[in-house]
């Protein structure tokens with residue numbers, strides 16, 4: 001594999017965006033000997049995988065775990081030498097808050113879809129009539145074909161009925177994917193669910209099979225100290241390998257990079273979909289380059305943060321509270337709760353009982369503050385929110401007040417049973433999309449256009465690639481293997 005360009009100089013790669021996707025590509029390329037520069041708009045690397053310190057305890061401010069359904073994330077962790085830091089969550093179920101009841105999530109579901117709609121824990125949440133309707137899935141004829149592309153909502157509604165969609169699936173997709181099931185491509189929600197359903201002739205049987213095929217052990221894992229540990233390791237190793245990591249450097253046009261006379265063999269766009277589309281436009285239509293091997297011309301690396309154009313529901317606000325609340329020692333709601341969109345008396349869409357879920361966090365709290373302390377994290381902002389609902393754009397004080405109302409309601413406690421020691425509000429915008437059908441189609445179209453343009457580019461001209469959650473889907477288990485694949489493509493093209 002060559003790390004030299006045709007002229008004999010070292011291969012140079014620019015990565016725009018220092019989230020996990022960008023850092024993973026940068027790490028692969030630097031490890032293969034490329035000269036790598038990462039441009040990151042924010043003050044720290046990691047994007048949605050970020051740390052925060054509350055009451056003296058370092059916690060995750062964004063992503064907190066990775067799915068283990070594929071070995072992809074674990075492989076990167078092993079390659080980084082972090083294998084002994086991998087931890088599993090407490091084996092307690094998460095709960096579901098419905099308008100009329102709260103109960104543990106069914107033991108054998110996938111995205112809330114039950115493997116056994118007749119099971120007692122499913123009936124408890126659905127009621128008998130809806131459970132009987134869901135059981136019809138086992139006998140209904142299969143009307144879809146492999147080439148169809150229905151949404152998850154269409155599939156669940158047709159196979160199991162509206163109550164399963166609203167009571168079981170919707171709380172999970174809106175909590176995990178920030179998307180209503182009707183806006184979520186079934187393949188983006190789970191890569192194998194649709195094809196397995198066609199093969200099995202039943203959605204329930206597909207869920208049962210996929211659950212059985214899942215690796216033994218917990219469905220998610222994390223790192224001791226939180227997922228932010230992964231970013232710290234990537235950063236340290238990148239610096240050791242000599243990569244340039246430029247913080248507070250938003251790239252608004254790649255023309256500016258050329259202005260600085262920085263030449264690149266490869267440009268990897270690890271930003272959100274609209275950002276990648278804008279940055280690639282000049283290269284795609286052939287107008288943005290001022291010479292072979294140079295990326296663009298004119299000013300463009302600017303210190304002006306990107307304007308936020310999202311609607312109220314396009315982001316999520318996380319409220320983390322450190323509490324003195326000995327009544328929570330017994331983990332009354334397992335590892336946390338998902339809240340159905342139809343629940344009117346609670347504004348949060350999900351709550352994680354962080355210190356019940358992660359033993360490392362419980363230990364850190366005891367070490368720092370003593371027993372009886374807890375961390376809970378609530379998320380606000382549904383994709384369906386209007387401007388006047390509590391969400392991503394709400395003021396900090398409103399979000400904190402809502403959290404103080406929601407926590408006792410969700411745990412079934414009175415407010416006097418909780419004392420808040422520290423709190424934070426963290427907002428995430430543009431970090432969650434990537435799974436909605438329309439966005440996914442647009443992102444795939446951009447990727448295809450870049451591949452076509454790469455194939456036809458002139459000798460010495462840089463090659464553009466895209467990585468990240470908008471292209472790979474939501475979650476580290478999607479983003480990391482995709483980034484590693486793209487890095488392999490870059491290295492493959494570098495050697496050809």
Ligand SMILES: Cc1cc2nc3c(=O)[nH]c(=O)nc-3n(C[C@H](O)[C@H](O)[C@H](O)COP(=O)(O)OP(=O)(O)OC[C@H]3O[C@@H](n4cnc5c(N)ncnc54)[C@H](O)[C@@H]3O)c2cc1C
Pocket residue numbers: 016017018019020021022039040041042045046047048049061062063064065066067249250251252270271272275306316318428430431432467468469470473474475476477479
């Ligand atoms: C609150 C939250 C919780 C999550 N929890 C989980 C979880 O528990 N498990 C899981 O698997 N997944 C989780 N996810 C999803 C997962 O974190 C993301 O899929 C993944 O981290 C996305 O990585 P990325 O690099 O594609 O994007 P990002 O993390 O969004 O990184 C993109 C980076 O690009 C930078 N950037 C953008 N534009 C420019 C520009 N023009 N110039 C320079 N830099 C730019 C941004 O500042 C950012 O740092 C969560 C996401 C969020 C928001």
